Amino acid sequence: MPDALLEVDRISKRYGEVVALREMTFEVRAGEMFGFVGSNGAGKTTTMRIALGVLTADSGQVRWKGAPLTFETRRRIGYMPEERGLYPKMKVAEQLVYLAELHGLSAAAARRAAGEWIERLGLGARRQEEVQKLSLGNQQRVQLAAALVHEPEVLVLDEPFSGLDPVAVEVMSQVLREKCDDGVPVVFSSHQLDLVERLCDRVGIVRKGQMVACGTVDELHEGGPARVRVRVEGAGPRWVEALEGVQVVDKLNGSVVLELSEGVDDQAVLRAAQDAGPVREFAPHRPSLSELFRNVVTEETAA
Amino acid sequence: MTPPTPLSPARAVWLVSRRELNTRVRSKAFLFGTLALVLVIALYAGLMFFMGKSSNTSTIGFTGQATVVSEPLKNSLQAMGKDVETQSVPDVRSGERLVSEGKLDALVAGAPGALKVIVEDGLGDSLRSALDGVARQQALDAQLAEAGLDVNKVNREVAAAGVEVQTLKPVDPERGQRMMLAFAVVFLLFFSIQTVGQLVAQGVVEEKSSRVVEILLSTVRPWQLLLGKVLGVGLVGLIQLVVVGALGLVAASATGVLTIQGVAFGTLMSALGWYVLGFFLVATMLASAAALVSRQEDLSSVITPVVLTLVLAFVVGINLLTGNPQSPWVEWLSLIPPFSPIIMPGRAALGLAPAWQVAMAVVITIAALAAVLWLGSRIYRNAVLRTGARVKLRDALKAE
Numbered sequence: 001m002p003d004a005l006l007e008v009d010r011i012s013k014r015y016g017e018v019v020a021l022r023e024m025t026f027e028v029r030a031g032e033m034f035g036f037v038g039s040n041g042a043g044k045t046t047t048m049r050i051a052l053g054v055l056t057a058d059s060g061q062v063r064w065k066g067a068p069l070t071f072e073t074r075r076r077i078g079y080m081p082e083e084r085g086l087y088p089k090m091k092v093a094e095q096l097v098y099l100a101e102l103h104g105l106s107a108a109a110a111r112r113a114a115g116e117w118i119e120r121l122g123l124g125a126r127r128q129e130e131v132q133k134l135s136l137g138n139q140q141r142v143q144l145a146a147a148l149v150h151e152p153e154v155l156v157l158d159e160p161f162s163g164l165d166p167v168a169v170e171v172m173s174q175v176l177r178e179k180c181d182d183g184v185p186v187v188f189s190s191h192q193l194d195l196v197e198r199l200c201d202r203v204g205i206v207r208k209g210q211m212v213a214c215g216t217v218d219e220l221h222e223g224g225p226a227r228v229r230v231r232v233e234g235a236g237p238r239w240v241e242a243l244e245g246v247q248v249v250d251k252l253n254g255s256v257v258l259e260l261s262e263g264v265d266d267q268a269v270l271r272a273a274q275d276a277g278p279v280r281e282f283a284p285h286r287p288s289l290s291e292l293f294r295n296v297v298t299e300e301t302a303a
Numbered sequence: 304m305t306p307p308t309p310l311s312p313a314r315a316v317w318l319v320s321r322r323e324l325n326t327r328v329r330s331k332a333f334l335f336g337t338l339a340l341v342l343v344i345a346l347y348a349g350l351m352f353f354m355g356k357s358s359n360t361s362t363i364g365f366t367g368q369a370t371v372v373s374e375p376l377k378n379s380l381q382a383m384g385k386d387v388e389t390q391s392v393p394d395v396r397s398g399e400r401l402v403s404e405g406k407l408d409a410l411v412a413g414a415p416g417a418l419k420v421i422v423e424d425g426l427g428d429s430l431r432s433a434l435d436g437v438a439r440q441q442a443l444d445a446q447l448a449e450a451g452l453d454v455n456k457v458n459r460e461v462a463a464a465g466v467e468v469q470t471l472k473p474v475d476p477e478r479g480q481r482m483m484l485a486f487a488v489v490f491l492l493f494f495s496i497q498t499v500g501q502l503v504a505q506g507v508v509e510e511k512s513s514r515v516v517e518i519l520l521s522t523v524r525p526w527q528l529l530l531g532k533v534l535g536v537g538l539v540g541l542i543q544l545v546v547v548g549a550l551g552l553v554a555a556s557a558t559g560v561l562t563i564q565g566v567a568f569g570t571l572m573s574a575l576g577w578y579v580l581g582f583f584l585v586a587t588m589l590a591s592a593a594a595l596v597s598r599q600e601d602l603s604s605v606i607t608p609v610v611l612t613l614v615l616a617f618v619v620g621i622n623l624l625t626g627n628p629q630s631p632w633v634e635w636l637s638l639i640p641p642f643s644p645i646i647m648p649g650r651a652a653l654g655l656a657p658a659w660q661v662a663m664a665v666v667i668t669i670a671a672l673a674a675v676l677w678l679g680s681r682i683y684r685n686a687v688l689r690t691g692a693r694v695k696l697r698d699a700l701k702a703e
Contacts, residue, residue, distance in 0.1 A: 049517070052521045053520075053521060054517050054520055054688055055688070071524070075521075075522050077521065081514055081518065083514040084513075084514065085514035085515035085516065085517050085518045086513060086515055086518075087509070088509075088513055090326060098318070098322055099518065101318050102310070102522050102523060103310070103522050104309060104310040104522075
């Protein structure tokens with residue numbers, strides 16, 4: 001059996017004069033959680049809609065297990081659209097059974113799966129309520145259940161965490177992790193970068209319809225200049241000014257984040273810090289995803 | 304893990320239509336809509352019942368010597384098909400009061416040779432000619448008696464004389480009832496196709512505005528969704544029509560308004576057939592128009608042309624059928640969709656549609672239906688996923 005691999009291969013899409021996607025390319029492997037980040041309008045939603053066949057690409061291909069996605073194989077994807085889509089006047093249980101059946105489950109299997117996910121996502125008391133009467137958080141849970149109810153082999157979720165309270169975020173993360181551990185490739189987009197960083201095995205940063213960086217957070221930072229975080233008691237950042245090839249890029253909680261140009265010896269920096277005062281912290285700084293993202297955005301404005 | 308079973312197109316359509324049927328038949332809107340229709344039909348039958356009673360009965364008062372003409376007058380009016388109640392009134396003054404109060408339709412006074420009629424605003428033609436006839440008879444009787452002839456014998460012979468009438472096109476004695484049927488069937492079809500068709504349009508926009516269509520279309524094809532929706536909602540309308548039609552038939556038969564049950568049953572059956580054709584045609588047009596917009600508020604702007612065409616068919620149909628059912632206009636309009644599903648069953652109820660014309664109308668409607676289905680599913684497919692601003696019809700037609 002070919003690997004459970006979801007490949008997005010150079011898809012492009014334009015709306016009239018506007019280029020929405022330009023050769024968007026990435027892949028998500030079995031059991032991998034892929035975070036999709038980018039500013040609004042960067043092309044995340046368009047990519048997902050194309051993967052689901054809701055939109056057609058002008059060129060490029062989406063492949064699943066090595067073969068182009070067809071209408072039949074798309075049915076095996078669990079999808080959560082950005083703008084939530086459920087029948088407002090339909091009851092929770094009925095709605096989930098309906099969607100499961102539409103995805104090819106038998107009536108009995110659909111009822112069973114709907115029941116399981118309703119319990120699992122803590123909607124037991126709401127199963128007979130109309131979706132429009134639920135709180136936003138609960139509607140979101142139903143939406144997740146709708147994406148999961150047909151035991152999908154791939155999950156594509158557009159902003160699954162937006163609007164969730166911390167408890168729901170935890171439930172959602174657990175469920176996604178579990179699916180992932182079952183070998184299901186999971187792609188989701190989010191603006192909550194800390195969450196993406198915590199959950200995802202790999203991350204793709206999109207800008208203006210193009211993938212500009214793709215890999216693990218560590219990989220994304222590789223090749224960039226080395227950074228250290230230093231805290232010197234009782235000294236301002238003044239001592240840094242004397243150092244050649246060292247720049248303060250950030251200040252957090254009394255520490256400074258220094259960027260060292262190539263060839264700068266971090267031990268020399270440590271000695272200079274010690275001269276300035278007692279050193280309480282001196283560690284390599286792993287930039288957060290937000291910082292990486294900020295860099296990408298800065299490059300964008302600079303370009 | 305459940306093994307994935309491919310979803311056959313038939314099952315997809317069935318699932319979609321079952322959902323429509325389930326959610327709608329249980330809804331309050333369906334219940335109240337059906338009740339409202341039943342009420343309208345009941346009112347209509349009741350109206351027919353009372354109109355049938357009151358329009359032919361007139362009450363005539365007689366006073367003084369004029370009382371002697373009450374019997375002959377009653378007989379001659381009954382011969383014209385009018386029911387008369389007679390009443391003797393003590394004097395002219397009190398008779399006049401009764402007339403002005405509306406308790407008497409006319410007061411006859413004066414001597415048999417010089418009859419005088421008092422009415423409120425005008426004398427009906429039949430009453431006038433009956434009174435004239437009675438007055439002439441009185442004068443004739445007097446002359447005959449003076450000439451020494453046997454008045455009764457002459458009258459008998461005169462009464463026996465007459466022309467033999469041979470009708471080439473006999474007036475259908477069931478004409479009135481057929482007209483009532485035609486009116487009912489045209490109204491029901493118009494109402495049903497229009498309201499249930501709009502339910503389809505609302506359903507399309509509901510799916511679009513709630514974005515659930517995005518999930519649906521990742522697993523079913525647009526035509527399956529469209530067809531399932533039209534079938535499901537159409538079935539709801541059919542159930543409603545059967546219930547209302549059957550109740551109307553029973554009520555009209557029970558009150559004696561309707562005595563031609565066979566014709567009525569046939570009319571109801573053909574109405575159901577026409578409903579299926581007409582509904583499919585109109586619902587597909589409405590659904591594809593509805594796919595152009597994303598909000599319920601914008602819906603009326605796109606479906607108005609279709610709805611107005613239907614209203615036109617109804618108004619023109621009713622006017623022509625009741626006023627001039629034999630006109631060539633009716634004949635033409637009853638052949639052309641979307642007029643045919645509303646007008647043809649009305650014509651047929653009147654017994655004025657030759658079988659070949661009915662067949663032709665069915666064939667033309669089916670052809671139109673095929674065209675509308677093809678075009679409509681194309682528009683629907685191209686427009687239903689474009690949310691936001693209203694999609695231009697031209698763009699929806701040409702995309703992809």
